[in-house]
Amino acid sequence: MRTPGEENSDKTPDTLGRTLSRRPLARKKLSEMVEEELEQMIRRGEFGEGEQQLPSERELMAFFNVGRPSVREALAALKRKGLVQINNGERARISRPSADTIIGELSGMAKDFLAHPGGIAHFEQLRLFFESSLVRYAAEHATDEQVKQLEKALEINQRSLDDNALFIRSDVDFHRVLAGIPGNPIFLTIHGALLDWLIAARPKVADRELHEHNNLSYQQHIAIVDAIRRRDPDEADRALQTHLTSVFATWHALRANSKQP
Numbered sequence: 001m002r003t004p005g006e007e008n009s010d011k012t013p014d015t016l017g018r019t020l021s022r023r024p025l026a027r028k029k030l031s032e033m034v035e036e037e038l039e040q041m042i043r044r045g046e047f048g049e050g051e052q053q054l055p056s057e058r059e060l061m062a063f064f065n066v067g068r069p070s071v072r073e074a075l076a077a078l079k080r081k082g083l084v085q086i087n088n089g090e091r092a093r094i095s096r097p098s099a100d101t102i103i104g105e106l107s108g109m110a111k112d113f114l115a116h117p118g119g120i121a122h123f124e125q126l127r128l129f130f131e132s133s134l135v136r137y138a139a140e141h142a143t144d145e146q147v148k149q150l151e152k153a154l155e156i157n158q159r160s161l162d163d164n165a166l167f168i169r170s171d172v173d174f175h176r177v178l179a180g181i182p183g184n185p186i187f188l189t190i191h192g193a194l195l196d197w198l199i200a201a202r203p204k205v206a207d208r209e210l211h212e213h214n215n216l217s218y219q220q221h222i223a224i225v226d227a228i229r230r231r232d233p234d235e236a237d238r239a240l241q242t243h244l245t246s247v248f249a250t251w252h253a254l255r256a257n258s259k260q261p
Contacts, residue, residue, distance in 0.1 A: 030066045031073035037064070038074055042083050042094055053091040054084065110197050120201055124248045127194050128241065131178065134191075135224060135240040138181045139233040146181050150225050153177045157218050167214045168199070174221055203255045213250045220246065 038054075041047060047054060055063065060071045075092050078084045084092040113119045138146070153174040160166035172195055179191035220243035227236035 029073075030064075030070040031077070034060070034064050034066055034070055034074035035077045038078060039081070039083060042078075047094050052094050054094065056091055110193070111200065115201075120198070123194065123198055124244075127198065128244050130191065130194065131175065131240055131244065132237050134178050134181065134187070135228065135236040136233040138178055139228045139231055139236040142181050142228055146177075147225075147229055149177050150174070150228065154218075154221055154225055157221055161214050161218060162211075164210050164214065167210075167217075171217060171221075172199075178224075202251055205254050209254065213247075216246060217243065 038060075054060070054075075057068060057071050057075075061068055064071070075084060075086060079086050079092075082095060085095045086092050110123075113122075138150075142150075153170070157167070157170045157174055160170040175195065176188070176192065179188050220239065223239040224236060224243060227233075227239050
């Protein structure tokens, strides 16, 4: 019996060489090497943060001994990571990644996932779990002022019933108020992205097909706010679950109808 260290002892340099020849190592682009080095310099605090500017493109070209395209590609990659800000005609500035930066990086992948079979249902389930926690928290911890903000969102919701575009906006604003009650900016960013992704995946339908749905959503919003006002987390959760389940069912039906010849 061979010991673990002997398992590959019969591989000669020739056989190993043939194996490696079938799996070539990827060579990094100059821009990727510049990006990695600049990122390390930023993280080590060699440039500072906020108002601190990076060297000019020309200075970076000379420092790394590369061309302008490599420097610009590296800076663009660092911007996507939230490590630098770039304004036309100005030097790049050091910045700190935000929740928006993190979600922005995920946006393309999320939209691709939504296009896969079952993708929409998985994101709907995520929204349901997330908002369930939000309404329970709101029923237990919302201040009087936050309850008034929900009531104000309800009023705008009601005034928008006859205009589908306005109603969708007021609907999003209502749920955004809920997401803001815990005071966590990450919650707001994640919730906003979830709604943006799901709304983008909805089919195009005529306004008349949504009028009844809008009225029902508004009534369900009232039930959610009533439960929060009574400080009843269980009832608030039930009202929220009823609401989102209804919303998801409506859009699944409209999506199915839009695909019929």
